Amino acid sequence: MHERLADFExxxxxxxxxxxxxxxxxxxxxxxxxxxxxxxxxxxxxxRRLPTISIDTVYRTLAMLEQAGMIxxxxxxxxxxxxxxxxxxxxxxxxxxCHEIVDFTWELFDAMAPPPEVESWGAARKKNIVITGxxxxxxxxxQK
Amino acid sequence: MHERLADFExxxxxxxxxxxxxxxxxxxxxxxxxxxxxxxxxxxxxxRRLPTISIDTVYRTLAMLEQAGMIxxxxxxxxxxxxxxxxxxxxxxxxxxCHEIVDFTWELFDAMAPPPEVESWGAARKKNIVITGxxxxxxxxxQK
DNA sequence: ATGTATGCAAACGGTTTGCACGGTC
DNA sequence: GACCGTGCAAACCGTTTGCATACAT
Numbered sequence: 183m184h185e186r187l188a189d190f191e192x193x194x195x196x197x198x199x200x201x202x203x204x205x206x207x208x209x210x211x212x213x214x215x216x217x218x219x220x221x222x223x224x225x226x227x228x229x230r231r232l233p234t235i236s237i238d239t240v241y242r243t244l245a246m247l248e249q250a251g252m253i254x255x256x257x258x259x260x261x262x263x264x265x266x267x268x269x270x271x272x273x274x275x276x277x278x279x280c281h282e283i284v285d286f287t288w289e290l291f292d293a294m295a296p297p298p299e300v301e302s303w304g305a306a307r308k309k310n311i312v313i314t315g316x317x318x319x320x321x322x323x324x325q326k
Numbered sequence: 327m328h329e330r331l332a333d334f335e336x337x338x339x340x341x342x343x344x345x346x347x348x349x350x351x352x353x354x355x356x357x358x359x360x361x362x363x364x365x366x367x368x369x370x371x372x373x374r375r376l377p378t379i380s381i382d383t384v385y386r387t388l389a390m391l392e393q394a395g396m397i398x399x400x401x402x403x404x405x406x407x408x409x410x411x412x413x414x415x416x417x418x419x420x421x422x423x424c425h426e427i428v429d430f431t432w433e434l435f436d437a438m439a440p441p442p443e444v445e446s447w448g449a450a451r452k453k454n455i456v457i458t459g460x461x462x463x464x465x466x467x468x469q470k
Numbered sequence: 471a472t473g474t475a476t477g478c479a480a481a482c483g484g485t486t487t488g489c490a491c492g493g494t495c
Numbered sequence: 496g497a498c499c500g501t502g503c504a505a506a507c508c509g510t511t512t513g514c515a516t517a518c519a520t
Contacts, residue, residue, distance in 0.1 A: 199499085238504095304419075
């Protein structure tokens with residue numbers, strides 16, 4: 183955690199970006215979140231520590247962090263963006279009912295080369311799986 | 327094509343939905359499109375044949391067709407929805423530069439069972455791959 | 471004749487932007 | 496002190512919604 187924050191400061195300095203409380207808190211919040219929060223959720227959480235922060239700054243900081251490759255934006259079927267810190271290769275489980283996003287890994291898949299038509303298409307950078315369905319909590323809740 | 331339109335009419339009747347010019351033209355447009363058009367693009371194309379159609383109707387019809395399982399909505403990283411007719415199991419290639427979406431198939435993957443942690447998560451309905459990168463046309467264009 | 475679908479216009483929600491002030495370097 | 500980052504407010508864009516009319520059944 184500490185080393186990731188130090189890493190954050192270094193990356194900012196390298197790119198001539200100022201280290202502000204807002205940026206630190208937003209990045210820290212994403213480091214400690216596991217629920218892929220929306221912009222609004224990040225805003226609400228950071229606001230507890232920095233009561234005067236505005237949501238514009240959250241938007242701007244998230245865009246900046248994404249461009250620097252330190253976080254990832256996930257565009258969900260809900261139509262709003264959600265974020266996660268850049269943390270290892272993984273894929274996503276998405277519950278169509280509660281909209282919760284859960285990570286999972288699939289090393290067998292990661293090691294597979296895509297079919298030849300993909301190579302002839304162009305230069306693939308990332309291959310991600312999204313599995314959608316209904317999570318256990320939601321299906322049990324509906325049973326009742 | 328004809329049989330798919332007949333199928334469309336049957337499905338409408340089954341669900342008590344009226345068969346209007348607008349609905350027919352929008353569905354026909356998606357059947358003959360391969361480029362996963364946005365709502366705006368569908369609107370512009372259908373407008374040539376039905377000059378008085380409004381974009382609201384396009385939205386409403388697309389929502390209706392999706393709910394009926396006849397088309398699929400794709401939420402892109404651009405933040406806008408794009409659509410395709412329901413046509414066989416496939417995955418998507420997305421060019422980060424021109425935003426073109428191309429289909430590809432990967433039967434080996436489709437036949438694979440997800441890792442056990444997915445089953446313990448809940449009931450998976452769909453598993454989709456999105457490969458992102460730069461398509462050949464775009465990388466050649468940038469070379470110059 | 472009934473009731474749903476359409477078109478119009480206005481509202482909506484997430485996101486972006488222009489500007490003057492404030493904070494970092 | 497110079498300049499980038501912030502907060503405020505307004506604009507923006509894709510999408511949704513309320514309502515009266517038009518159309519399919």
